[in-house]
Every structure is written in C-alpha cells, then in structure tokens.
Amino acid sequence: MQLGTRWTSGQQPPAAVPTSLHAQIAAVDAAVPGDGLGQPRPRWTLTFLEGRPIAELDTGAIVEATANGDVIVRHDDEDEFG
Structure with a gap:
C-alpha cells in the first residue's frame, strides 16, 4: 500500500510524486x-489506484x-471511458 500526500499548487511536488507526473x-x-x-x-492530492499515481x-x-x-x-467532470 502506498500513502498519498498533499501540496500547494505552484510548489515543487513532494518526493512521493513520481517524476513522470511533474x-x-x-x-x-x-x-x-x-x-x-x-x-x-x-x-494537489496524490493517491494511488491499482499502483498508478493520480494527482x-x-x-x-x-x-x-x-x-x-x-x-x-x-477534469473530474469528464467521462474517462468515453
């Protein structure tokens, strides 16, 4: 299990945020x-779903x-499956 983290927009993402998202x-x-x-x-809030990072x-x-x-x-109001 991986725990997420939070940080303020415009700041450097914490080390827990994969560089692929930066x-x-x-x-x-x-x-x-x-x-x-x-x-x-x-x-921002970082979570992991099935091991994949989501900010x-x-x-x-x-x-x-x-x-x-x-x-x-x-955006969260978009249908990710459409």
Missing part, C-alpha cells in the same frame, strides 16, 4: 489564474498515469 502538474499549475485578492492557491487539484484537474504508462490530464 511536467503535466507544472503545466496545470501554470494555467491556474493568480488571485489578486490573496486567496490561497488550490492544493488531483482542488479545481478538479487530474494528472494520472494510465495502465500503459502514458500521463494524461483530464
């Missing part, structure tokens, strides 16, 4: 608009490794 996480972080009112940035941002953006090793970005 580029796509950085791309999603770059797309998160800044908040001129000083609100905190959203946070989900509080906004619903998901970066995950597929069963064949590809790294994809999707």
Whole structure:
C-alpha cells in the first residue's frame, strides 16, 4: 500500500510524486489564474489506484498515469471511458 500526500499548487511536488507526473502538474499549475485578492492557491492530492499515481487539484484537474504508462490530464467532470 502506498500513502498519498498533499501540496500547494505552484510548489515543487513532494518526493512521493513520481517524476513522470511533474511536467503535466507544472503545466496545470501554470494555467491556474493568480488571485489578486490573496486567496490561497488550490492544493494537489496524490493517491494511488491499482499502483498508478493520480494527482488531483482542488479545481478538479487530474494528472494520472494510465495502465500503459502514458500521463494524461483530464477534469473530474469528464467521462474517462468515453
């Protein structure tokens, strides 16, 4: 069993986050608009499903490794099977 972790968008991912996800996480972080009112940035949550890493941002953006090793970005309201 692997435990996940949390970190703030825009920060370096913790060591527990596989490097294969880093580029796509950085791309999603770059797309998160800044908040001129000083609100905190959203946070990422890393979990593992069947041994595959899944990083989900509080906004619903998901970066995950597929069963064949590809790294994809999707949103939690998208049908991953469609």
